[in-house]
Amino acid sequence: MNRLEVLGVGCARAVMCREMAILITRVCFVRDHTSDFKSLRQKNVDKQHLETSRLDKRLTKLTQVLTDPTAAEMLNVQQQSAASKLWPVNLNGLRNQRKLLEQTIVNWEDDAKVPSCPFCRQTFTNFSLRKHHCRLCGKVVCGDTRTGCSSEVGLNVNVNVGGGKTLTEKMGEVALDVRICRECNGVLFSKRDFMDEVARKPPDQKSYETMVEFEKGIITMLPRFQKLLATLQYVTHISGLNTHLLHSNTENPASGDRDSSRPPTPQQRSEASKTRKRLLDAFTQYDTAAKRIVNLPTDSPTQQQLQRSIYLYSVEFLQTHMFPLKALPKILKQTKSSKLGNGHHRGLGSPASIIDDASSVVSSNPEVDAEEKLLKEQLAVLEEQKFLVGEMIASAKASRRFEEIGALAQSLGELEKEVEKVEGQIKDFEKRNPVW
Structure with a gap:
């Protein structure tokens, strides 16, 4: 039989296209331009690295000069005089002294030859738009905050303040403000800012990672709790059954295993309660992280x-x-009632109440319990969805997104009908399976 007849027309076309692509790849000439691209890009990368290294060295020298003990002392005098303004000090002389120190690192451009800012092209004036020099390249730029042509960058520089025995005790910090133009700022700090931005996690990612960690912890603790719960359920079931048998056969108290009629030990109940509390705390933190994300x-x-x-x-x-967490209090309650029943058997109550308590434990049907559990879980999910849609309608009304309210209201009505339907099924189920 022909291969195309077996595969069909569509599949045959796909096979032919695939074979043709393989044939073209083998026959056609391929020219790889990756090496040329890398060589061209490497020139720009090397140039960028060289410029960054040059500006970094200039900034290091500038901070070393400005944090020199004599220069630092002069700057402290300037700050004190500017703060108090009670003692006449030649501030122009101090400013000129700092400018001279800064000009030892890089030659400043003559401001008389620059009529306008090279970045924003605004004309300089004596008052509204003054001239400033970049401390790293020496260009004349403006200090307009709207255009950001230059800005004062705050730096904390570690210096040797003296007076300490060790190097750590001798080191201190001096705050400096260095004016840097937009171009030098981008070359010097763009890569550093990019790495900080990549390392910084948004709030939703932090909350999601927290939620995932709690989810892993919950999944790890659940098998242990389910094992404890199964043990308690078995012991409680056997205890209630043997209590009922003891009452029905009071003339022969030796019939029946006394060890199997023992209720759960305090250690078992305590361990189950502690595990349940840890799980509840983890569920609470998990729910808090999820609500933080949605809000x-x-x-x-x-x-x-x-x-x-x-x-x-x-x-x-x-x-x-x-x-499963909801079952533990019920089991502990049954254990207490079983204990109370044993006390009544010793002369503190009537046999009828003991039989009722025991029958409430014995009459459990796994299939009935599974069906009831499924209906109640479905009702809980529908109630939660109904609550979420109600919150979304309130948010849409607050944000005046009226085009969304109609669809959300329709969804809310459908959810209410489903809730009523499931509630009716639960009521019918309880009528068909009464607890006696």
């Missing part, structure tokens, strides 16, 4: 959808894994 302010519809999806996933996770 983060954002203007992006995609980000809003992402936050809502994470929150809906957390709700489903909680509904799925929190159900």
